[in-house]
Amino acid sequence: MNKLISELRRTALVAGDRVALSGEHEQFTYTGLIVAVDNLAEELSQRGVRRAALIADNSPAWIAVDLACLQAGVALIPIPAFFSAEQLEHTLTSCGADTLISDRRASDAQIASVLAGSTATSAFESQPQFRLWSLAVADQAASLPLGTVKLTYTSGSTGAPKGVCLSADKLFATAAALNTALLATPLQRHLAVLPLATLLENVAGVYAGLLRGAEVILPRVQSLGWAGSSGMEISDLTSCIDHWQPDSAVLLPQILKGLIAIAEQGHWQPPTSLQYLAVGGARVAPEQISQARDLGLPVYEGYGLSECGSVVSLNTPAAERAGSAGKILSHCDVDISDGQVMVKGNVYLGYLGGAELDSNDILATGDIGELDDEGFLWLKGRSKNLLVSSYGRNISPEWPESELLAYAGVGQCLVIGDAEAYCSALIFVTPGYSYEDIGRYIRECNQRLPDYAQIRRWAALPKRLTVADGMLTANGRIKRDVILHTYPELVAHCYPGIVYPIGGSQRAFTPTQTMNSQTDIDT
Known part of the structure; x- marks a missing residue:
């Protein structure tokens, strides 16, 4: 038996009336939690669920479903609410989830596309706020390592995040x-x-x-x-x-x-x-x-x-x-x-x-x-x-950079935002394009990116980056640390609440008051 569930049963035996989970509309004692977990686990087994994706708001029932999956030997895939529709589709396709469990309606924007053609089963008898949809398992779904009880996805450093397979013992x-x-x-x-x-x-x-x-x-x-x-x-x-x-x-x-x-x-x-x-x-x-x-x-x-x-x-x-x-x-x-x-x-x-x-x-x-x-x-x-x-989201800068560089007006760019609340970009604007053009295109790109990878502010590089000035490698790759050290004024513009030390004789472009409104992206 799962060690976590075993320990909960021991607690329920000696202090069953103690409150285990409290929410805004429901509460479980330790005894009540064990009863709910056993009932949900039995329903999951009867339905033949093997891999379940869970998209739901925080609540005691979320935890009851989570623990029931542990009890029933169902591999659970918790889905972050911030996943874009594309990321969700990739996740469900790659992990081979046979069931989607959610407290949302089928028409919800995040899940509607993946439920096209699926039929909702009846709700859990003991937790009717959760419904289950059967999913078609893709032929390309990967196998899970033996012992996987939880498949967790972080924000993903690219548009196709990796799934981390974890065991109950770990x-x-x-x-x-x-x-x-x-x-x-x-x-x-x-x-x-x-x-x-x-x-x-x-x-x-x-x-x-x-x-x-x-x-x-x-x-x-x-x-x-x-x-x-x-x-x-x-x-x-x-x-x-x-x-x-x-x-x-x-x-x-x-x-x-x-x-x-x-x-x-x-x-x-x-x-x-x-x-x-x-x-x-x-x-x-x-x-x-x-x-x-x-x-x-x-x-x-x-x-x-x-x-x-x-x-x-x-x-x-x-x-x-x-x-x-x-x-x-x-x-x-x-x-x-x-x-x-x-x-x-x-x-x-x-x-x-x-x-x-x-x-x-x-x-x-x-x-x-x-x-x-x-x-x-x-x-x-x-x-x-x-x-x-600063919200703990992992972002590979090459991902939003590739989106930006698809536009001719973006000659070169560097996405920044380590330890910050949002991403920003330093952009060399191709001659002939305006700041309005760049702002408009960034807004378009942001529609294709999840919120944690969207560009909220940007600053214009004063000149093209070159190998000669040490900003590029011989094969054309940008030298991130060199650029940030050379243009701290631009970083300070993107994160105005922070003062960065400026040394040497950098001649970085400093946006004017007029530029501020053009380089602050309204998302």
């Missing part, structure tokens, strides 16, 4: 290791701030909370303030925190920035119930963490990857090093090879359609870092060009 080990690290910090009310399709929330938030017998609070994403994957109304989130009075939550860096801003402006006082706020997804400056704590936000930074079950290292009240990514958790081993972080012991089963891994395989993370004598991980950066937004 997910359980991650949640258990987190609780071991936090043993000295009693936490009993966890607020799920992130969408449940986010593995970090699913495992580090919900599973870990349930394993320690806590109450997990699951408001709707709209109540939390979410608007797409790259925006949040912070005042809605603070209202949620004030209402539910949680002691823990998992945050992304951009959310933390918003909470700091609203508290610093005197518009919100964090409740004293907060005991532990984990932040991950992108690096957070030690100064920002210190500022957050001064304002009453007990923030601790961690590090992880979907390929490792979500969390690898974590700072806690009992073990912390400011500026580090935390101490390596007990469920995995980390080494540094040629400066790169290598993880062993709790890695994924393989990528969908890729080679299967075994327990002895080592994951090369692509992150550069150091490990000190006390087991704390210090990250230095990434070895590739991947951008990680």
Whole structure:
């Protein structure tokens, strides 16, 4: 039997009346949750579901369906709400999902195209807000590694994101290791701030909370303030925190920035119930963490990857090093090879359609870092060009760049946005084209891109990039770091809230007040 379900049954035996999951319209005790999971698992088995995609709002029922899939041996594919229709179609085709489970209507814009020709079955008897649609399994669907219980997709660094195949034991080990690290910090009310399709929330938030017998609070994403994957109304989130009075939550860096801003402006006082706020997804400056704590936000930074079950290292009240990514958790081993972080012991089963891994395989993370004598991980950066937004979305810049370069008016371009809330572009405008032309085309491109990869601001490069000036390689590839160092004024224009140091004798084009309105894209 699944270890997570077994532990929940033990909790239900000794504290069955304790609240396990709370939402805006429903609540499960631990006993009630087990009953719901058993009923849903039986229905899934009777219907012959083997691989199920789940698209739904945050709620206690979402977790009940998730756990029922674990119980019934159904491979679950949680679908992020920010996936474009094209990404959703690719995902369902490649993973071979035979069933779509959703709380939405068939006419919903995200799912309507993939449901063309499908017939809705009756709703779950025990959770009638969820309906099931049978899907035609594509001939090209990839096989799943043996033991796959969850297939998780991040935002995807390209338009066709990879699926990470995870086992029940690895997910359980991650949640258990987190609780071991936090043993000295009693936490009993966890607020799920992130969408449940986010593995970090699913495992580090919900599973870990349930394993320690806590109450997990699951408001709707709209109540939390979410608007797409790259925006949040912070005042809605603070209202949620004030209402539910949680002691823990998992945050992304951009959310933390918003909470700091609203508290610093005197518009919100964090409740004293907060005991532990984990932040991950992108690096957070030690100064920002210190500022957050001064304002009453007990923030601790961690590090992880979907390929490792979500969390690898974590700072806690009992073990912390400011500026580090935390101490390596007990469920995995980390080494540094040629400066790169290598993880062993709790890695994924393989990528969908890729080679299967075994327990002895080592994951090369692509992150550069150091490990000190006390087991704390210090990250230095990434070895590739991947951008990680402050909302934790992975974006390969070549993807939106290729969309922009399809237009003749865009002679050259560089997409930026690492650790920022949105993407921007530095563009050399082909002579004969206007700024209005570029703005219009960017808006067209944005219609083809999911919101986290859309271009929100842009600045014009003053001259064409060349090999002679050191901006291009011999084969014509742009030198990203050189360009950013040469034109910090342009970066500052794209992110006006940040002051970048300007040194040397750079002669970058600085947009005028008139240009500001032309280079700020209305999406």
